[in-house]
Amino acid sequence: MNLLILSCGTRDKVVQYFKTAFAKQGRIVCTDCSPYAPALYEADAHYIVPRITAPEYLEVLYEICKKEAITGVLSLIDPELSLIAAHEAQFRALGVQIIGSDYELCERTLNKWELFGWMEAHGYSCAKTYCTMEAFRAALERGEVQFPVFVKPMKGSASIQIARADDMETAAFLFAHGEQMIIQEYMTGQEIGADVYIDLICKKVVSIFTKKKLVMRAGETDKAVSFIDEKLFAFITKFAEESGFAGQIDMDLFEKDGVYYISEVNPRFGGGYPHAYACGADHMALIRNNLMGIENPVQIGGYAVDKVMMKYNEIMLTTVYKEEASGGC
Amino acid sequence: MNLLILSCGTRDKVVQYFKTAFAKQGRIVCTDCSPYAPALYEADAHYIVPRITAPEYLEVLYEICKKEAITGVLSLIDPELSLIAAHEAQFRALGVQIIGSDYELCERTLNKWELFGWMEAHGYSCAKTYCTMEAFRAALERGEVQFPVFVKPMKGSASIQIARADDMETAAFLFAHGEQMIIQEYMTGQEIGADVYIDLICKKVVSIFTKKKLVMRAGETDKAVSFIDEKLFAFITKFAEESGFAGQIDMDLFEKDGVYYISEVNPRFGGGYPHAYACGADHMALIRNNLMGIENPVQIGGYAVDKVMMKYNEIMLTTVYKEEASGGC
Numbered sequence: 001m002n003l004l005i006l007s008c009g010t011r012d013k014v015v016q017y018f019k020t021a022f023a024k025q026g027r028i029v030c031t032d033c034s035p036y037a038p039a040l041y042e043a044d045a046h047y048i049v050p051r052i053t054a055p056e057y058l059e060v061l062y063e064i065c066k067k068e069a070i071t072g073v074l075s076l077i078d079p080e081l082s083l084i085a086a087h088e089a090q091f092r093a094l095g096v097q098i099i100g101s102d103y104e105l106c107e108r109t110l111n112k113w114e115l116f117g118w119m120e121a122h123g124y125s126c127a128k129t130y131c132t133m134e135a136f137r138a139a140l141e142r143g144e145v146q147f148p149v150f151v152k153p154m155k156g157s158a159s160i161q162i163a164r165a166d167d168m169e170t171a172a173f174l175f176a177h178g179e180q181m182i183i184q185e186y187m188t189g190q191e192i193g194a195d196v197y198i199d200l201i202c203k204k205v206v207s208i209f210t211k212k213k214l215v216m217r218a219g220e221t222d223k224a225v226s227f228i229d230e231k232l233f234a235f236i237t238k239f240a241e242e243s244g245f246a247g248q249i250d251m252d253l254f255e256k257d258g259v260y261y262i263s264e265v266n267p268r269f270g271g272g273y274p275h276a277y278a279c280g281a282d283h284m285a286l287i288r289n290n291l292m293g294i295e296n297p298v299q300i301g302g303y304a305v306d307k308v309m310m311k312y313n314e315i316m317l318t319t320v321y322k323e324e325a326s327g328g329c
Numbered sequence: 330m331n332l333l334i335l336s337c338g339t340r341d342k343v344v345q346y347f348k349t350a351f352a353k354q355g356r357i358v359c360t361d362c363s364p365y366a367p368a369l370y371e372a373d374a375h376y377i378v379p380r381i382t383a384p385e386y387l388e389v390l391y392e393i394c395k396k397e398a399i400t401g402v403l404s405l406i407d408p409e410l411s412l413i414a415a416h417e418a419q420f421r422a423l424g425v426q427i428i429g430s431d432y433e434l435c436e437r438t439l440n441k442w443e444l445f446g447w448m449e450a451h452g453y454s455c456a457k458t459y460c461t462m463e464a465f466r467a468a469l470e471r472g473e474v475q476f477p478v479f480v481k482p483m484k485g486s487a488s489i490q491i492a493r494a495d496d497m498e499t500a501a502f503l504f505a506h507g508e509q510m511i512i513q514e515y516m517t518g519q520e521i522g523a524d525v526y527i528d529l530i531c532k533k534v535v536s537i538f539t540k541k542k543l544v545m546r547a548g549e550t551d552k553a554v555s556f557i558d559e560k561l562f563a564f565i566t567k568f569a570e571e572s573g574f575a576g577q578i579d580m581d582l583f584e585k586d587g588v589y590y591i592s593e594v595n596p597r598f599g600g601g602y603p604h605a606y607a608c609g610a611d612h613m614a615l616i617r618n619n620l621m622g623i624e625n626p627v628q629i630g631g632y633a634v635d636k637v638m639m640k641y642n643e644i645m646l647t648t649v650y651k652e653e654a655s656g657g658c
Contacts, residue, residue, distance in 0.1 A: 010641040038639035218547035306649040310367035312339040314643035320635040
C-alpha cells in the first residue's frame, strides 16, 4: 500500500500527516514540476516531473506508479483533478485507485457557472450567478441582486482575477475585459470552510470538519476557529452525497441569517486542512483504511471546538538543483 | 538578561531562534495586540497589549519591562520602530536597551522620499524617485526614467497600495488618487535581500547574509537562494555604517549590469531572516552577546551558499480567547 501525491507544492503538512498514517504500512511518494516544492522533501521518495500540460506527463506518472508499486493516487491542485479522473481506467489497470471524484464532478467544480446551475436545479442555496450582462441587468431590475458584485472568470482557481464592482460601469468594464466572465452576488455574513471525506467504499460522508474564517491573507485562510452545527453537517452531507463526490472535498460557504450558502467546492485537500487534522479529524487514516479495503464508519463531529488555527511560516532548505535527465518546470 | 519582543505576530521562527540563543541565560517575553498572534505562544511569557496607537501603550510596556526584568527590547513591525526609538531615554532609565536604530533613522527608512534624498546625496545607487508630477515629467523628457514606473505612497510598509503605471495617464491618475504619493523607477534585474547586523557596541557591520529572490508571493519572498559577493558586502557595510544603523536591518536591493541598487531598508528583522539563520548567520547570538556587554567580531560571509529556502505553512492551535482585564485589538 503506497500512496502517490501529485503536485505536492508547499503542502508539507499534508505529506507529514500521510507519513504518520501510513507509518510501517506503506510509503508516501511525491511529485512536483519544481525542485523547489518543499513538500517533496517530506516524502519517502520524490520525483521532479514535467508540467501537467506536457504530452509525456501521464506516461511519467504511470512509470512512477509501476516502479513504486503505488496503490493510491491523489492530486493537490485543481487543474490536475480532471486530468487524472479522465484516466481512471489506465490507473486502475496499474492497480492504482484514484482518491478523488469522477471526471464530470471535477469539471463541474472548476466551472462556477455549471456548479451554480447544478445547485440551483437541486435546491441548494448559493450565491446568485449570471453569465451575461443582460441576465445581470434583468436580475438587478427585479431586485434579485444588488451592488457590490464580484466579476470573475467562469473557470478559475483561488482568487486570481477576481474583482469587486460597485456600479454598472465597473461591472461592464470588468466583464468585457476578461474571457468567459461571470457576475456573482457579493456574499456577506460569516465565511465558513468545510473539510469533508466521502468514503470510497460506501460513498457516504463519514467525516466533516467546519471552521469559521477569522482572517484571510492573500486569498487564503490565515486564522479560523472550529465549530460544530448539526444543521450544517446535514446540509453538507446531503450536498456531497447527492453530487456524488468521493474522497476529500474542501468547501467554502457563507452563513447569513441562519441560512448556509455554498460558494465554492474543490474536490481535494484544501490549504486549511491542517486545522481539521490538529483538531482530530484525521482523514489520512480514512484514506489508508479505504486503500486497505476497510469501509470507514460515519463519524461526523466529535472534534475539538473553539480551537483557533493560526498559520505561520516554516522554512525548509535544499541545495540548488542541478538539472538531471528528468524534466521540471 | 531578558528580551522583550514587541508585536511578534506570526514571527514564530524569530522567537524560537531567540529562545535557543538565550537558553538558560535569559527569558524571551513577547507582546501583541491580538491573542491570535501565534508567536506569542512560543515565548517564555507573553502579554496581550493595547494597539501601539493607544495612549496607554508605552506605560503598559514599561510595566512589563519592570515586572519581567527586561534588559533588551526590539519590535518586529515598522510603525513601532520610531515609537520606541523616541522613548529610548525612558527605556534606558528602566535598564532596557533598545536593539535598533535611532529615531531619525527609523523615520528616514519609513519615508521613501527622504531615504532616496539621503542616498542620492551620499552617492549610493538607488531607484530614481520623484515626488511631484512635474519633476517626473521633466525626468521623462530628459530620458532619466522610462515607463513602466511604480506609483506608491511616500510612507508605506510592505506592498500596500503600490501600483504599476505603464503610461502617463495611469501614472497621473494613481498619483492624484493617493495621499503623499511618489513615482519610482521600475527596477529590473535580480532582486536581492540582505540581513545585516550592526554591533550595538562597536557600531560596525559584523554580519551580512545575502540571498537572491527566486519567487515572490503576496509581497513576501517565498523562495530564495543564498550567495556571497564581497563587492556587495562592501557596498552594504559602507551604507549601513555611514547611515549609522544599529542592530538588525533588512535591505532590499537590485543587481543590474553588475551594479547594486538599494530599493528599501527596514531597521528590524525581515520576514525572510529564517533563511539567514538556517544557513548559519545567527544574529540572535550576536544580540545576546551585545546585551551581555560583549562586542562581536566582524565575521561577514562564511555561511552556506547555494542553499534554497522554501517557505511553507505551519500551524499552531489555541483556544478561543476570553477577554480579560488587559486590552487587545
